[in-house]
Amino acid sequence: MQTFYFAIVILALLAIVFGAILGFASIRFKVVGDPIVDQIDKLLPQTQCGQCGHPGCKPYAQAIANGEAINHCPPGGEATIKALADLLDLEAIPLDAEHGSEAIRTIAYIREDECIGCTKCIQACPVDAILGAAKQMHTVIIDECTGCDLCLDPCPVDCIDMIPIEVTPVNWHWQQPEQLIATSSSPYSHGAPDHA
Amino acid sequence: MALVNLSSPHHHSLNKTSRLMVWVLLATLPGLAVQSYFYGYGTLINLLWASFLALGFEAIVLGLRRRPIMPYLTDGSALVTAFLIALALPPFSPWWLTLVAVLFSIIFAKHLYGGLGNNPFNPAMVGYALCLIAFPVSMTQWAGTEATLTFGQQWQWFWLESVTGGIDSWTRATPLDLMRRTNGLTLTEVASSNPQLGLGLVASMWINLAYLLGGLILLAARVFTWHAPVAMLAGLGFCAGLFHMGEPDLYPSASQHLLTGATMLSAFFIVTDPVSGATSRKGKLVFGVGVGILVFIIRSFGSYPDAFAFAILLMNLSAPLIDTYTQPKAYGHQPKKSRSQGEE
Amino acid sequence: MRKTWNFHGGVHPLENKTQSNQLPIVVMPAPKQLVLPLSQHMGKAGKAVVKPGDYVFKGQLIASAQGFVSANIHAPSSGYVSALEERTLPHQSALSGPCIVIDTDGKDQWGDLNPTIDPKLLSKSDLLYLIQAAGITGMGGAGFPGAVKLQPKSSIHTLIINAAECEPYITADDRLMREYADQIISGIQLVQQLLDQPQCLIGIEDNKPEAIAALNHALNQHMNIEVCVIETKYPSGGEKQLIEILTGQQVPNEGIPADIGIVCQNVGTVKAVFDAIVLGQPLITRITTVTGKAAVNAGNYEVLIGTKVADVLAFAKVDLIKTSRLVMGGPMMGFTIQDTQTPIIKSSNCILAAADLELATVADHHSCIRCGLCEVACPAELLPQQLFWFAKAEEFEKAQDHNLSDCIECGACAWVCPSQIPLVQYYRYAKGRIKALNNETQLAELSRMRFETREQRLVDEKSAKEEKRKLRATAAAAAQAAKRAANPTSADPIAAALARVNKRKQEQQTATTPKSPEEVYKELKTAAAITRTKLNKTSKALTDAKAQDHEQAAGLQETVIALTTKAAVAQAKLHAYETKLGLDPEKEKILQVSVAKANGTIRQLEKILATAADPKRIEADILNAKATHEAATQALADHQTNLTKKPTSAQES
Numbered sequence A: 001m002q003t004f005y006f007a008i009v010i011l012a013l014l015a016i017v018f019g020a021i022l023g024f025a026s027i028r029f030k031v032v033g034d035p036i037v038d039q040i041d042k043l044l045p046q047t048q049c050g051q052c053g054h055p056g057c058k059p060y061a062q063a064i065a066n067g068e069a070i071n072h073c074p075p076g077g078e079a080t081i082k083a084l085a086d087l088l089d090l091e092a093i094p095l096d097a098e099h100g101s102e103a104i105r106t107i108a109y110i111r112e113d114e115c116i117g118c119t120k121c122i123q124a125c126p127v128d129a130i131l132g133a134a135k136q137m138h139t140v141i142i143d144e145c146t147g148c149d150l151c152l153d154p155c156p157v158d159c160i161d162m163i164p165i166e167v168t169p170v171n172w173h174w175q176q177p178e179q180l181i182a183t184s185s186s187p188y189s190h191g192a193p194d195h196a
Numbered sequence B: 001m002a003l004v005n006l007s008s009p010h011h012h013s014l015n016k017t018s019r020l021m022v023w024v025l026l027a028t029l030p031g032l033a034v035q036s037y038f039y040g041y042g043t044l045i046n047l048l049w050a051s052f053l054a055l056g057f058e059a060i061v062l063g064l065r066r067r068p069i070m071p072y073l074t075d076g077s078a079l080v081t082a083f084l085i086a087l088a089l090p091p092f093s094p095w096w097l098t099l100v101a102v103l104f105s106i107i108f109a110k111h112l113y114g115g116l117g118n119n120p121f122n123p124a125m126v127g128y129a130l131c132l133i134a135f136p137v138s139m140t141q142w143a144g145t146e147a148t149l150t151f152g153q154q155w156q157w158f159w160l161e162s163v164t165g166g167i168d169s170w171t172r173a174t175p176l177d178l179m180r181r182t183n184g185l186t187l188t189e190v191a192s193s194n195p196q197l198g199l200g201l202v203a204s205m206w207i208n209l210a211y212l213l214g215g216l217i218l219l220a221a222r223v224f225t226w227h228a229p230v231a232m233l234a235g236l237g238f239c240a241g242l243f244h245m246g247e248p249d250l251y252p253s254a255s256q257h258l259l260t261g262a263t264m265l266s267a268f269f270i271v272t273d274p275v276s277g278a279t280s281r282k283g284k285l286v287f288g289v290g291v292g293i294l295v296f297i298i299r300s301f302g303s304y305p306d307a308f309a310f311a312i313l314l315m316n317l318s319a320p321l322i323d324t325y326t327q328p329k330a331y332g333h334q335p336k337k338s339r340s341q342g343e344e
Numbered sequence C: 001m002r003k004t005w006n007f008h009g010g011v012h013p014l015e016n017k018t019q020s021n022q023l024p025i026v027v028m029p030a031p032k033q034l035v036l037p038l039s040q041h042m043g044k045a046g047k048a049v050v051k052p053g054d055y056v057f058k059g060q061l062i063a064s065a066q067g068f069v070s071a072n073i074h075a076p077s078s079g080y081v082s083a084l085e086e087r088t089l090p091h092q093s094a095l096s097g098p099c100i101v102i103d104t105d106g107k108d109q110w111g112d113l114n115p116t117i118d119p120k121l122l123s124k125s126d127l128l129y130l131i132q133a134a135g136i137t138g139m140g141g142a143g144f145p146g147a148v149k150l151q152p153k154s155s156i157h158t159l160i161i162n163a164a165e166c167e168p169y170i171t172a173d174d175r176l177m178r179e180y181a182d183q184i185i186s187g188i189q190l191v192q193q194l195l196d197q198p199q200c201l202i203g204i205e206d207n208k209p210e211a212i213a214a215l216n217h218a219l220n221q222h223m224n225i226e227v228c229v230i231e232t233k234y235p236s237g238g239e240k241q242l243i244e245i246l247t248g249q250q251v252p253n254e255g256i257p258a259d260i261g262i263v264c265q266n267v268g269t270v271k272a273v274f275d276a277i278v279l280g281q282p283l284i285t286r287i288t289t290v291t292g293k294a295a296v297n298a299g300n301y302e303v304l305i306g307t308k309v310a311d312v313l314a315f316a317k318v319d320l321i322k323t324s325r326l327v328m329g330g331p332m333m334g335f336t337i338q339d340t341q342t343p344i345i346k347s348s349n350c351i352l353a354a355a356d357l358e359l360a361t362v363a364d365h366h367s368c369i370r371c372g373l374c375e376v377a378c379p380a381e382l383l384p385q386q387l388f389w390f391a392k393a394e395e396f397e398k399a400q401d402h403n404l405s406d407c408i409e410c411g412a413c414a415w416v417c418p419s420q421i422p423l424v425q426y427y428r429y430a431k432g433r434i435k436a437l438n439n440e441t442q443l444a445e446l447s448r449m450r451f452e453t454r455e456q457r458l459v460d461e462k463s464a465k466e467e468k469r470k471l472r473a474t475a476a477a478a479a480q481a482a483k484r485a486a487n488p489t490s491a492d493p494i495a496a497a498l499a500r501v502n503k504r505k506q507e508q509q510t511a512t513t514p515k516s517p518e519e520v521y522k523e524l525k526t527a528a529a530i531t532r533t534k535l536n537k538t539s540k541a542l543t544d545a546k547a548q549d550h551e552q553a554a555g556l557q558e559t560v561i562a563l564t565t566k567a568a569v570a571q572a573k574l575h576a577y578e579t580k581l582g583l584d585p586e587k588e589k590i591l592q593v594s595v596a597k598a599n600g601t602i603r604q605l606e607k608i609l610a611t612a613a614d615p616k617r618i619e620a621d622i623l624n625a626k627a628t629h630e631a632a633t634q635a636l637a638d639h640q641t642n643l644t645k646k647p648t649s650a651q652e653s
């Protein structure tokens, strides 16, 4: 009988202690939430390319909040899907191929000699990343271009190229080593850095 | 010669996982010898059998998981698991008991979780605990110390579970068991009515001292740090001492707790298992104390002959939580107070 | 003896220093060609102030610092600048960057030097100016511009000179101290003068007895400088670790030593300060250790900055056949180079030409057994095994919570790891990814803001237009009313009824707010563009998939077919609408092209004009072309006004 009471007392004590810890944690680490649409919008890549079928990321965020699938954004790719799945407590599903496939990030580059200054690309650019006025040659502000491709089509003389972002010693970094033992034949493979 | 492209450091110490494991294996030898001296060949046979099984299962599972076999097999971790199981099981365990324990530890507790380094529980303890729950009778058949079986008798028992004259005349309850099931008698009365308790305690003490020696060797070889074992012994000793002071007739003394059962074996060979324990030094202290207290509680109030398997598994469960709360302070991160003063 | 403290962790790798520290420093003659990267350090690249073809004297400024964290570069020898081009940089990535290439003429002729006779009279700002002008950067490893650290915001009570040289193999500072102890002490005094005479502690590991003796000998009577001999333990030469050893204080995280009144400089740097101020020589040479089993003449060499590694190796008789790994820097933190054309820069303290098996073999690594040895070794007091776990699982947020950013990449953890996990590479990967992700988030935030401003702008523009239209409408109505007032007979009942009907119609229209034709047109256009883009991308993916004989190909095929129809439909809709509105994008394109062509002709002609023998005729041509251009532009403008008119008329119909 004594053991029995002892067990009950111990359990009660444990319950109180852990309850207190949990309670403390919930107050201490409380997150003040944005509206869900804004939270979703924050996770989208903001490329504003419309590949998801919406005229920009915010509308797609709205659509997701209303129940649209989370796998329609190719620029975001798997990472975005995973983040969205985490946020919304859904299962991460593969990217929907109908909307495109994940590609390396590029930025637009206008061959300025050929630009006729038609301003069409300015109108198309969702983030105002193109500078220029009517009949002046145009140029892309590379730091602001999201690589959405939307300026390519409207250009009447096809003078816009999408080029991959350049790797420099500043943005270069190591890749993960190859996983664990003997999964590769080359003895040096886990050190070979990839240019990315 | 092609120039390679590698990340620094380009230098490496001669330390290897297998070196650590070999140290652990060697350090069990004094304990093994003393245990065999008191209880006969059972442990030895068990050990060989368990090692054979562990390596075999490991190889099979690695094959099934399409992992390279040799590099993993030679890291020695399977052998360590086998040794621990064999040392923890009673000397009179039959072949199938060891088989179940090893099978369960290697396949379920280790590889189903992703192999060495990913197992949340100590594999040997999972196997041991399973047997304890499933085959309580076999798990309490501890050998007596007055006379031991000959190698032939032991061999026969091991495979056939029969021995001339029946096993009953050879088995004894462990001292821990005797001290727990007192049937209302005080400890002094138990001791005087049961001469075996005294003998058992002496054997236990020598075995524990041998494991302590092995543990000190490992400490000296820097295979692990002192934190977890010392904390566990302190936790156990403190609780035992406290209760013994209150009710000396009901609770054995601290030294009896520290030197019976598998106390030293678990303190130096199991609590120190880095994979399933806590990470930081502070965390290891908490982990060790936790194991010590749980061992005392289960020994004193539970109904199992020894407690360390459950205590360790329970603490394995809480290791991630301990890690979260015992993250050490990194260089330059002052305690909050002084930092804010510095800013003012 | 001064009290010293200990720092957490640390390891004792084999020192391997005797191979290179036995012989005096050898001066290497100027090589045929020097390559000077414009960015010698982690800061901003300098700006070249010479052109190809220029003759430069030794010590002449060839690139000037741009901004705060940047340093001047001087010609290390005399000769002609032969190129300004991209060359391989001394960086782990082996990428190339802009460099000044100098073909030396072998005369090694100095330009004007301005030695200071009595430096004691120099003011602080003069000293600082001279140090900056000489292009001095940290000579230890990071290569941070020296002047930056020498103008701290807070007052400094301790100057720490880093002479620990804790990395195995490297002996450049050791030899430097043995041979230039006097210059080093004078350099220290100059720095003390600049920092208001703080006490100075020289931290040096006890494995360099000769250097310690030399320094003590040179020191003699200077009371405010002290040589502190510390235990040999890697990485005692880490700035933060050395500060803790010598003062017992820790640099606050995210802070700099100056926050606790300390400045730390490398011995090489103070020697360079001496050269710059007393001799007037800018930083153009450095002592570099060449060592490793593949080096026959292992030792220390005084080389010109910009000397190619290949030249240095040849001079030290390194057997390149035997070398399998070339490390710039020490074995614990240095980086491998693959191109021997890489130049020596101001922070290159060692070239380690390792023979096979001399350094750690590239063993395959096992799983982490959480043995905790790394934690015991980590001088930053981190939990390397947890960091490894997070980096591997790409849980970057958790890695940051565990202070990944405090990791100094010293490699102690990887050195002890029994599973031989390349831990540091994991951390570097995680750090790089975190940086990239942060950039991306920033960019995304920026894009989002720009997108929102643009949306807002479009809405504003539209409402402004609407406003104008309304104004016009009321004005027209007022005019009508005035007309009616002037001519009351026209106010017949039929007209009134018609007006009522019109009004109701209008009300209905506003009630349902139909989209304006411009809007509809734009929407259709976007839809068409989007489907087209999608189609293009999927077809591309399809070709890729086909090329790889991918299982996905079949699925993609279907998508492509579906999208083709979609695109066709969208295009047809757009086209129908265009015809309805009377638009003709094809024509517009043609017109635009003709404008562009005319423009091109003009530019071409103008170019020719500059060199032409017959300017009159070309000028006439230009005039002609300009006329064509004018006409084309006019046609285009006409067409465009048509466009803007048409929808309005469409609205009325």
Ligand code: SF4
Pocket (backbone or CB within 6 Å): A044, A045, A046, A047, A048, A049, A050, A051, A052, A053, A054, A055, A056, A057, A058, A060, A072, A073, A074, A075, A076
């Ligand atoms: S597909 Fe393009 S527009 Fe849609 S959410 Fe992704 S980036 Fe934004």
Ligand code: SF4
Pocket (backbone or CB within 6 Å): A107, A108, A124, A125, A126, A127, A128, A129, A130, A140, A144, A145, A146, A147, A148, A149, A150, A151, A152
């Ligand atoms: S410049 Fe082109 S590719 Fe870049 S954001 Fe604007 S429309 Fe998109």
Ligand code: SF4
Pocket (backbone or CB within 6 Å): C367, C368, C369, C370, C371, C372, C373, C374, C375, C384, C385, C388, C413, C416, C417, C418, C419, C420, C421, C423
């Ligand atoms: S030293 Fe290696 S194996 Fe040990 S805990 Fe650290 S990372 Fe894991």
Ligand code: SF4
Pocket (backbone or CB within 6 Å): C377, C378, C379, C380, C381, C382, C383, C384, C406, C407, C408, C409, C410, C411, C412, C413, C414, C423, C424, C427
């Ligand atoms: S590399 Fe980073 S984690 Fe490893 S020991 Fe050095 S500071 Fe610690």
